[in-house]
Amino acid sequence: METHTFFLYLLTILLAARLMAEIAVRLNLPSVIGELFAGIILGPSLFGWMEPNEVLKLLAEIGIIMLLFQVGLETDVRRLANTGKKSFIVALGGLVVPFALGFSLGYWAFNLSMLVSLFIGGTLTATSIGITIRVLSDLKRQQEKEGQIVLGAAVLDDILGVVLLALLYEFSIGGGINMINASKVLIFVGAFFILAPIAAKMMSLLINRYDSVSEIPGLIPTTMVSLVLFFAWLAHEVGAPELLGGFAAGLALSRRFFLPFGIALRADKVFSNRIEGEMRPIIQLFTPIFFVMVGLSLNLREIDWSSPFIWSFSLLFFAVAVIGKFSGALFIKESWKMRMMVGLAMVPRGEVGLIFAELGRVSNIFNNEIYAGMVIVIALTTILPPLLMKWSYEKFGNP
Amino acid sequence: METHTFFLYLLTILLAARLMAEIAVRLNLPSVIGELFAGIILGPSLFGWMEPNEVLKLLAEIGIIMLLFQVGLETDVRRLANTGKKSFIVALGGLVVPFALGFSLGYWAFNLSMLVSLFIGGTLTATSIGITIRVLSDLKRQQEKEGQIVLGAAVLDDILGVVLLALLYEFSIGGGINMINASKVLIFVGAFFILAPIAAKMMSLLINRYDSVSEIPGLIPTTMVSLVLFFAWLAHEVGAPELLGGFAAGLALSRRFFLPFGIALRADKVFSNRIEGEMRPIIQLFTPIFFVMVGLSLNLREIDWSSPFIWSFSLLFFAVAVIGKFSGALFIKESWKMRMMVGLAMVPRGEVGLIFAELGRVSNIFNNEIYAGMVIVIALTTILPPLLMKWSYEKFGNP
Numbered sequence: 001m002e003t004h005t006f007f008l009y010l011l012t013i014l015l016a017a018r019l020m021a022e023i024a025v026r027l028n029l030p031s032v033i034g035e036l037f038a039g040i041i042l043g044p045s046l047f048g049w050m051e052p053n054e055v056l057k058l059l060a061e062i063g064i065i066m067l068l069f070q071v072g073l074e075t076d077v078r079r080l081a082n083t084g085k086k087s088f089i090v091a092l093g094g095l096v097v098p099f100a101l102g103f104s105l106g107y108w109a110f111n112l113s114m115l116v117s118l119f120i121g122g123t124l125t126a127t128s129i130g131i132t133i134r135v136l137s138d139l140k141r142q143q144e145k146e147g148q149i150v151l152g153a154a155v156l157d158d159i160l161g162v163v164l165l166a167l168l169y170e171f172s173i174g175g176g177i178n179m180i181n182a183s184k185v186l187i188f189v190g191a192f193f194i195l196a197p198i199a200a201k202m203m204s205l206l207i208n209r210y211d212s213v214s215e216i217p218g219l220i221p222t223t224m225v226s227l228v229l230f231f232a233w234l235a236h237e238v239g240a241p242e243l244l245g246g247f248a249a250g251l252a253l254s255r256r257f258f259l260p261f262g263i264a265l266r267a268d269k270v271f272s273n274r275i276e277g278e279m280r281p282i283i284q285l286f287t288p289i290f291f292v293m294v295g296l297s298l299n300l301r302e303i304d305w306s307s308p309f310i311w312s313f314s315l316l317f318f319a320v321a322v323i324g325k326f327s328g329a330l331f332i333k334e335s336w337k338m339r340m341m342v343g344l345a346m347v348p349r350g351e352v353g354l355i356f357a358e359l360g361r362v363s364n365i366f367n368n369e370i371y372a373g374m375v376i377v378i379a380l381t382t383i384l385p386p387l388l389m390k391w392s393y394e395k396f397g398n399p
Numbered sequence: 400m401e402t403h404t405f406f407l408y409l410l411t412i413l414l415a416a417r418l419m420a421e422i423a424v425r426l427n428l429p430s431v432i433g434e435l436f437a438g439i440i441l442g443p444s445l446f447g448w449m450e451p452n453e454v455l456k457l458l459a460e461i462g463i464i465m466l467l468f469q470v471g472l473e474t475d476v477r478r479l480a481n482t483g484k485k486s487f488i489v490a491l492g493g494l495v496v497p498f499a500l501g502f503s504l505g506y507w508a509f510n511l512s513m514l515v516s517l518f519i520g521g522t523l524t525a526t527s528i529g530i531t532i533r534v535l536s537d538l539k540r541q542q543e544k545e546g547q548i549v550l551g552a553a554v555l556d557d558i559l560g561v562v563l564l565a566l567l568y569e570f571s572i573g574g575g576i577n578m579i580n581a582s583k584v585l586i587f588v589g590a591f592f593i594l595a596p597i598a599a600k601m602m603s604l605l606i607n608r609y610d611s612v613s614e615i616p617g618l619i620p621t622t623m624v625s626l627v628l629f630f631a632w633l634a635h636e637v638g639a640p641e642l643l644g645g646f647a648a649g650l651a652l653s654r655r656f657f658l659p660f661g662i663a664l665r666a667d668k669v670f671s672n673r674i675e676g677e678m679r680p681i682i683q684l685f686t687p688i689f690f691v692m693v694g695l696s697l698n699l700r701e702i703d704w705s706s707p708f709i710w711s712f713s714l715l716f717f718a719v720a721v722i723g724k725f726s727g728a729l730f731i732k733e734s735w736k737m738r739m740m741v742g743l744a745m746v747p748r749g750e751v752g753l754i755f756a757e758l759g760r761v762s763n764i765f766n767n768e769i770y771a772g773m774v775i776v777i778a779l780t781t782i783l784p785p786l787l788m789k790w791s792y793e794k795f796g797n798p
Contacts (some may be wrong), residue, residue: 001453003460004635014621021615054400055454063401166758180663216420216430219630224538225684229410236403260415275648285624287683 001055009050010059010289016042017288030160030386031136035288039295045342056289058228063290064130064351065232065246069193071133071142071151072250073276077197086332087152094153095160095345098124101320110313115172116370120362122168123374124321126161127352128382129243130290135386136345139393141287146399153328154178158241165359166239172363181354188238196231200252203227208271220278224253245381291379294351298330298379303372310369313377319382322347337399341392347385353378400454408449409688414674415441415688429785431533434687438694440756451695455688461691462748463529464631464645465682470532470541470550472647474676476596477548483529486551486729493745494559497559500719509712514571515769522773523720524759525560526751527781528553528642529689534785535744538792545737545798549744552727557640558588560751562757565638571762587637599623599651602626607670617676623796632635650665666741693750702771709768713775720780721746736798740791746784750779 001009016038024034042049045347050056080087102124106117132154142151142279165186170181207223235245255272287359304310329343360366368375400408415437423433441448451454479486501523504517524629531553535541541550569580606622627648634644654671703709728742756773759765765773 001457002639003457004632006457007628007635007641011625011632014625014628018615018618018621025614056458058402058405058454060400061405147428185567199671214421217422217689218418219417220683222417223686226410227411229413233403233406233410234509236406242402242406271618273689281677282684283618283678285620288617288621372791 006055009056012042013038013056013289013292014285015073015222017292021288024188028390030138030390032131032138032291033383033386035291036131036295036383039292040298041295042292045295045298045300045301048144049294051328052293055396056293056296058292059286060290061242062229063286063288063293065228065243066132066279067134067287067290068246069228069250070244070287071137072247072252072282073254073279074142074392075151075251075254076143076148077254079287080152083145083148083152086149086334087156089154090149090328090342090346091160093331094127094157094325095125095328097327098324099164099320101324102317105316105320109316114369116360118171119356119365120317120370120374122164123349123353123356123360124317124324124377125157125291126349126352126356127154127157127325127346128294128348128352129158129336131294131348131350131382131386132345134287134291135348135389139390141341141393141398144398145334146341146345147340149332153342153346155244155247157346157353158352159186159193160238162189162241169359172365185239189240189244192235192238192240193244196234196245196248197252200227200231200249204253204271204275211271218315220275221282223277224275225282239305292349294354294382295396298375298382299350299352300379302368302374303376304369307369310373310376313370313373314380317373317377318380319351321336321377334399336394341389341399344385344389345391347381349378349381353381400452403456408421408455411441411449411538412437412455412688412691413452413684416691417481420687426763426790427789429534429537429789431530431537431690432782432785433563434690435487435530435782438691439697439699440694442695442698444694444697444699449695451692455692455695458685459692460641460690461628462473462685462692463599464627464642465678466529466533466686466689467642467645468627468649468678469682469686470536471497471646471651472678473541474547474550474650474653475542476650476653479551482544482551485548485733486555488730489548489552489727489741490555490559493526493556494524494563494727495723496726497720497723498563500723501716504715505712508715511769513761514764517570518568518755518764519716519769521563522748522752522755522759523716523723523732523776524556524563525748525751525755526553526556526713526724526745527747527751528557530693530747530749530781531744533690534747534788536791540792540797543797544733545740545744547639548731552642552741552745554646557593557652557751558746560587561588561638561640564755568758571764584638586763588639588643591634591637591639592643595644596634596651599630599648603670603674610670619674620681623678624681648676649697691783696750697755697781699772699774699778700774701767703768709772709775712769712772713779716776717779720748720776734798736795740788742798743784743788743791746780748777748780752780769778785788 017035020034021031024031037280040046042053042165046378099121099325103117103121106120108113132150133142136147136150163182166185167182211219228246231245232242236242253275325346326343329339332339357371357378361371416434419433420430421439424431439445443450446616469770491542498520502516502520505519531549532541535546535549540546562581565584566581610618627645629647630644631641635641652674725742727745731738756770756777760770
């Protein structure tokens, strides 16, 4: 791509995201819906002004790990641990039930093959941590109990989702399912998730000490972005999703993160504030690119809207997708209001569902019709829950 | 490129730039030299760990226009206008003399063809505004008289350089030289340079007003980056180098920029400070990528160091490159010290010279030997002047 074209694309994405987010807020909708629509409008679904390309995709990836970094920064580890059991129930329920229901519906009701049905189940297990978190933070509920349960569950779902994707991938290339590999991934990811924040914290202490002796300006933006990118890369190396690396780095630098043996006593409040202040503009610059790219990736034109099969297929699977995610929330001991909110927050499939569906398409497991049906399911689960969540909070108040 | 590989490349660039800059400062060298060497070390010249690729190039382009934006922000328009005549002399001398000397040396002394000699002349006219400005700002002389003269001259050189490149390109594809086209470009660029800051100022007033009614955070990073990208794109559309758009946007937002008829009285100091504060981390993040990319683009391995032709060729043209740029400075009425400083500051060819040389190579005008010789000349002019400038200021004091 030529430089000036790239500049034009990037500024169009940034301005469209902003404009549509402002319109969304005026219409009493969550701002993230505006950003998703900006992508739908600019992309192949509507005007076709731009397509997702490599450079924009990579910038969007920086956007999502930066968002997770910020989420980590604002997270209280102890509160996250307190809601850990509930998060686990929500995550497990939201993985097993949509998978089982999706598989059964495909295999028995639609008479699809074993492999196709497994992939449909896999697509339905996805949780878009980005969209979920962004809606909760738009509503200022991210720090509350439901926010912590959902955050923990979304993180767990991402880990489990990667394991499931690996299993399905092995199955689809005919190698059968290797449980030893799957457990290896789980152990690596678990170890990463415990050790990464500790390592990140130590590195940040080093940067803090180094900050006082450096004469060249710009230490925090370059080293902190490098730190986040490093843990994202490391997460990928151990087999975890990259955005978990961003989250781990954010957790480590949050003001409420403590190292064992009180090493964190040396952590400097002034330094934490500087990190937050200097990273904020960078985070705010990159994150809208991610949400616009999710919208750009949803090609609603590929769908034959006149086909009755598409309608029945996608509406049935949409119902399964919603019920499946809610069922995890039903098992936790909380008020009904809280269960509803948590369930609703887990529904968006977003870019994670698209990755599954895309993998199904490129490996010829999904034909065009099934792929289109899954895209509708993903679009509905991505766009409706933010609206319903905002509406429920306004109607019923906080749980 | 895969996401995790991209993350690894980007963080390596950022950290290597930082590390080498710190080492450079400890060795009493300008920090930009460290960043250039980071690129030389990582790139094909030494370890070959990475090559300039599309994504990194585009991020580097954002880096250079962001740097020019910052330079614009810190520029006082009236002082720039005051030194305008001197800048013009320096720019014109630094364009005509290296071109004439370079052409003559190639055509008569080395018996090269007309076209090759013209392209050598063209390559020698380049001025790397980025490296020049960065050295002056490292030395904290950017706001002083020599800084303003050099800044104006570098900006003019960039405009004239584009016109020259267009002329040479037309000549090389056999279309002859079209003076009407060349004058058109000059008029467009001139008009852009007068109108763009006024337009940018108006837009910033709009953003300022809009800022008070927006509820979504992150207005300044997204709209300001969009503004800078827009003027960079617009500059390209009228035929000017993109980085001039960044400079024009920065000028418009500087605290010392005034619109005709006092419209700027409404400009808000609090707002200017917020823009500077929120844009600084973004600028600091992107600019090192640019300097590392200049280093990455210099492939010193392509050079056959044992060839006597390469040595005589490159040393002779290096002499011409230095004398040529100095001659502009000799014509201005200033102290000898000042003339020396201005002349030295104009010497770096950097990425602009590489663009010329690369164009010569891909259009088969330069053979490998001549291209290699030009790369040596560009490397020497890029690396030596920052060292000499720092040394002269320390030895002889400010002019």
